[in-house]
Amino acid sequence: MSRINIVVAGASGKMGSEALRMIEKDPTLHLVGCVDLRYNGQKVSEIDGLPKLDAKFYNDINQCFKEVKADVLIDLTSPKVGYKHTKAALLHGVRPVVGTTGFTTEQLEELTELAKEKQIGGIIAPNFAMGAVLMMQFSKMAAKFFPDIEIIEKHHDQKVDAPSGTAIKTAELIQETRQSKQQGRSDEEEIIEGARGANYDGMKIHSVRLPGLIAHQEVIFAGPGETLTIKHDSYHRESFMSGIRFAIDQVVNLTELIYGLEHLMLD
Numbered sequence: 001m002s003r004i005n006i007v008v009a010g011a012s013g014k015m016g017s018e019a020l021r022m023i024e025k026d027p028t029l030h031l032v033g034c035v036d037l038r039y040n041g042q043k044v045s046e047i048d049g050l051p052k053l054d055a056k057f058y059n060d061i062n063q064c065f066k067e068v069k070a071d072v073l074i075d076l077t078s079p080k081v082g083y084k085h086t087k088a089a090l091l092h093g094v095r096p097v098v099g100t101t102g103f104t105t106e107q108l109e110e111l112t113e114l115a116k117e118k119q120i121g122g123i124i125a126p127n128f129a130m131g132a133v134l135m136m137q138f139s140k141m142a143a144k145f146f147p148d149i150e151i152i153e154k155h156h157d158q159k160v161d162a163p164s165g166t167a168i169k170t171a172e173l174i175q176e177t178r179q180s181k182q183q184g185r186s187d188e189e190e191i192i193e194g195a196r197g198a199n200y201d202g203m204k205i206h207s208v209r210l211p212g213l214i215a216h217q218e219v220i221f222a223g224p225g226e227t228l229t230i231k232h233d234s235y236h237r238e239s240f241m242s243g244i245r246f247a248i249d250q251v252v253n254l255t256e257l258i259y260g261l262e263h264l265m266l267d
């Protein structure tokens with residue numbers, strides 16, 4: 001059985017290091033390179049806390065793609081970097097599996113177009129946890145019946161982007177079934193700016209950042225005399241790995257870039 005050659009960008013980060021542990025345990029995956037700013041030229045096995053793998057660190061993704069033969073890039077970096085890396089992967093014929101959040105609509109459109117032009121499969125998914133994908137789908141279903149909605153997402157305090165990619169994706173999916181509505185009073189007044197959260201088509205998104213949290217979201221739906229709460233919690237970053245593993249196998253057979261794991265899980 002031939003192995004899938006993988007490059008991990010953001011490999012020493014919280015998610016990247018979890019991805020390395022997943023690769024180490026899977027005999028069908030082969031780590032051929034890592035991209036990060038800190039450890040250029042060093043082997044993964046030389047870095048404290050990372051698995052005993054032979055692949056080398058690069059501080060430049062283009063250099064990495066020139067030196068190693070990669071099938072798939074797993075990108076777990078930051079919004080600006082993730083965009084550059086995804087573009088580089090598509091230009092080098094490497095299939096991107098991107099967990100990085102914070103892409104703009106314009107960036108997503110540009111990358112989708114580039115993948116189409118190059119006929120290269122890939123995925124950008126704001127959340128690779130299977131339960132989170134279902135939470136978003138259930139929210140989309142519920143929004144048809146309850147247009148009054150508030151999304152509360154809670155993450156660790158080292159997270160850069162707000163609202164989370166998951167909250168934005170949830171709002172986008174909800175928008176597909178919810179009748180557009182400005183919630184609350186039209187003369188609502190924020191005594192402290194930001195008190196009512198971010199506005200997305202009249203519904204609100206609230207971002208909580210606290211140490212000790214991993215990734216959590218609840219979507220509250222309300223109608224006269226009732227509420228429905230749909231909630232998902234990731235208690236460990238291992239929760240994202242089954243989705244990433246699944247996506248790796250799928251992108252090998254795709255010729256387009258997909259936004260959201262639901263398209264691979266449920267379509």
Ligand SMILES: NC(=O)C1=CN([C@@H]2O[C@H](COP(=O)(O)OP(=O)(O)OC[C@H]3O[C@@H](n4cnc5c(N)ncnc54)[C@H](OP(=O)(O)O)[C@@H]3O)[C@@H](O)[C@H]2O)C=CC1
Pocket residue numbers: 009010011012013014015016035036037038059076077078079081098099100101102125126127128129165240
């Ligand atoms: N889709 C999903 O299921 C999930 C997505 N995420 C997303 O994944 C991303 C990473 O999250 P997390 O692991 O918590 O973040 P971390 O900050 O722990 O890791 C980010 C990594 O990216 C590296 N990095 C930063 N700049 C560059 C660069 N220019 N070139 C190469 N590497 C770079 C960092 O290196 P250094 O430390 O040296 O700066 C670090 O290793 C975020 O966008 C987050 O929202 C997170 C969880 C689940």
Ligand SMILES: O=C(O)C1=N[C@H](C(=O)O)C[C@H](O)C1
Pocket residue numbers: 101126127128155156159160163164165166167214215216
């Ligand atoms: O930064 C994180 O940790 C997470 N980011 C993703 C997001 O922005 O939705 C996915 C998950 O919530 C964890």
